[in-house]
Amino acid sequence: MSDSNPSTLSDLNTIVSLFREADRIVISTHTRPDGDAIGSQLGLGNYLKSKGKQVRMINSDPSPYNLEWLPGSKDIEIYEGSLAQVEFITKADLVVVLDTNVEDRLGSPGKSLRNSPGTKLLIDHHTSPEQWFDHMYRRESASSTAELLFEIMAHWDVEAISYEVAAPFYVAIMTDTGSFRFSNVTPELHHIIAQLMDRGSLDPSLLHAGVYDKKSIEGIRLLSKVLSTIELHFDGLVGTVLVTRRMLQDTGASVEETDGFVNQVLSIEGVAVAMIFTETERGTKVSFRSKGDFHVHKWAQHYGGGGHRNASGAFIYGSLENAFKKTLDSAHQFISIPVADESSDLSSEDAAYLNSLMNSQKN
Ligand code: 5GP
Ligand code: MN
Numbered sequence: 586m587s588d589s590n591p592s593t594l595s596d597l598n599t600i601v602s603l604f605r606e607a608d609r610i611v612i613s614t615h616t617r618p619d620g621d622a623i624g625s626q627l628g629l630g631n632y633l634k635s636k637g638k639q640v641r642m643i644n645s646d647p648s649p650y651n652l653e654w655l656p657g658s659k660d661i662e663i664y665e666g667s668l669a670q671v672e673f674i675t676k677a678d679l680v681v682v683l684d685t686n687v688e689d690r691l692g693s694p695g696k697s698l699r700n701s702p703g704t705k706l707l708i709d710h711h712t713s714p715e716q717w718f719d720h721m722y723r724r725e726s727a728s729s730t731a732e733l734l735f736e737i738m739a740h741w742d743v744e745a746i747s748y749e750v751a752a753p754f755y756v757a758i759m760t761d762t763g764s765f766r767f768s769n770v771t772p773e774l775h776h777i778i779a780q781l782m783d784r785g786s787l788d789p790s791l792l793h794a795g796v797y798d799k800k801s802i803e804g805i806r807l808l809s810k811v812l813s814t815i816e817l818h819f820d821g822l823v824g825t826v827l828v829t830r831r832m833l834q835d836t837g838a839s840v841e842e843t844d845g846f847v848n849q850v851l852s853i854e855g856v857a858v859a860m861i862f863t864e865t866e867r868g869t870k871v872s873f874r875s876k877g878d879f880h881v882h883k884w885a886q887h888y889g890g891g892g893h894r895n896a897s898g899a900f901i902y903g904s905l906e907n908a909f910k911k912t913l914d915s916a917h918q919f920i921s922i923p924v925a926d927e928s929s930d931l932s933s934e935d936a937a938y939l940n941s942l943m944n945s946q947k948n
Contacts, residue, residue, distance in 0.1 A: 595720040597740040603706055603720060604741065607678035609639045611703075615685035616645045616692035619844075620760025620796065622684040623648045624753040625708075625730040627657045629681065631749035632738060641673050645692025649841050651799040655756060656749040664694035677703040684730040686714035686723070687891075708733050711893065712882060725893075728769040731757035735777050743780070751785025755792055763848070764793065767895065768877070804842035807832060811846050814942060816935070817856070818913060819922045824850040825913070827905065827942065828863040840865075847874050858920060862909050869908035873897045875920075884919035888912070910935065 604610075612630055614622035626642050633640045634657075642661045652658065664670060674680070674694070680701045686709045688695040699705070699717055707718040710727040727733050731754040738746055758778065762770050765778075781787060807828075814827040828843050843863060850859035857879040863870040871888065873881035873896070880894040888911075890899025901908040913935060916922060 595722060597722075597737060599720065600706070600722050600737050601741045603679060603704060604633065604636075604638075604737075607638065607704070609673065609677045609703075610641075610679045610681060611674050611677045611698070611701075612640065612642045612681045612683065613691055613694055613698055614644055614683045615690040618644060618646060618648055619684075620649075620652060621729045621731060621757040623652045623655065623658075623661070624755075624757025624760070625683045625734055626661065627655050627753035628731060628750045628757065629683070629734050630660065631657045631747075631753070632745060635745055635747065635749075636742075641670075643670060643674070643694050645694060649844070651796050652756070654795055655753050657753070664692075664697075666693070666697075670694075671697060674698060674701050674703075677701055679703055680705045682707050682709070682718070683734075684709055684711075686711050686718075688715060688717070708737070711891065713891065726769065728767070728771075728774050729758045729761035731761070732774060732777060735781070739780075743784070746781070746784040748785040748787070751781040751787055752792060755781050755785070755787055755789070756796055759793065760796065801838065801842065803836050803838035807836040807838035807842060808846060808849075810836065811843065811861075812849060815850060816938065817853075818935070819916065821853075821855045822920075822922060823858045823860070823913070823916060824853055824856040825860045825862065825909070826850055827909070828861065829905065829942075830864050830866075847872050850874075851876065860912065862905055862912075864905040868900055868902040869905050871899050871901060871908060871912055873899075879920050881919070884912075884915070887915065887919070 610633055612626050614626050630640050630642045643664050644661060645664055647663060648658060648661060674697050680698050680703045685691065686707055688699050691698060705718045707714060707721040707723060708730055709723045710725055710730055712725055714721060714723060722733055724733060735754060810832045811826050811828050816825050833840060840863065847859050847861040850856060851874045858875045858881060861872045873885055875881045875895045882892050882894050882897045885892055885897035885899040888899035888901050890897060892898055
């Protein structure tokens with residue numbers, strides 16, 4: 586295990602007892618939920634329901650459109666602060682937080698979940714957890730939150746893993762490992778996949794298509810605009826693309842459809858860090874992706890964000906132009922860039938490029 590603070594971990598017996606003894610259980614996950622967030626939540630929710638538990642799944646934000654077909658999806662609620670929701674959270678025996686470890690990332694129900702008198706349990710694979718949880722089952726080296734949940738269920742009752750549990754978990758692991766190709770993929774993980782396929786009678790090609798072959802023509806038009814902004818920096822070590830509000834308006838695509846665009850940049854030979862800058866009303870969302878030893882989580886943390894070594898994100902208040910310049914200018918602090926590289930003096934060139942882009946957007 587790669588955790589810096591293993592004393593915060595509870596063992597599997599303890600975690601299973603928490604679930605066994607609880608009757609009312611609330612499960613929540615992070616804002617702008619991804620495949621691991623929703624897949625983990627649904628797999629756990631469906632499993633606990635099959636054990637006769639009262640379960641409510643309460644999130645800040647809606648699920649992505651390409652995950653709506655997962656079993657149990659329509660039971661996920663958006664937090665509105667209604668009496669029924671607040672009462673359930675307040676009277677819950679167990680509050681389970683998945684795939685994030687900070688209150689802020691839980692969005693609107695965060696405060697209410699944290700203040701619940703119920704036992705707070707964190708199950709997660711991100712760095713630097715906040716300390717308000719009563720129990721944690723976490724491992725940074727885990728591929729996904731769903732991998733950790735599978736370990737808990739295998740310890741409790743593996744026979745209870747049905748299609749309703751296996752399909753969401755398969756999707757969670759598939760999406761968090763880039764379809765089983767990131768460095769967090771291990772023989773043990775493939776063994777878990779084999780068990781999920783077996784227990785849920787899963788068809789991997791159907792599950793893959795269900796998640797990834799859902800693009801709209803608007804989304805593909807947006808991709809073409811976004812890719813046309815591609816730029817390489819530091820001798821091709823860092824690649825960037827931009828998403829402006831104007832591009833979203835012009836194509837009619839929704840911002841969720843930019844999911845995965847950044848991987849196109851990372852697929853360029855020689856690029857070790859890829860970034861996508863998305864302009865929003867309030868500021869700029871930056872997503873970082875990287876390969877191997879080029880770690881980006883500290884870079885994202887520097888701007889108030891976080892994540893994993895090879896996949897992180899942050900939200901920078903201010904214009905797209907500013908966020909872009911600021912982030913690239915700070916590259917030296919977070920990744921090692923060959924010293925002899927003249928192109929690392931990028932500001933004037935990039936500023937000119939960005940200016941021309943912003944101007945053409947206004948026209
Ligand atoms: P994405 O770039 O897909 O939004 O996020 C990649 C990873 O970075 C996520 O799994 C999440 O862990 C992390 N991340 C993204 N945005 C934020 C943020 O604003 N704050 C924190 N703490 N982590 C983020
Ligand atoms: Mn995850």
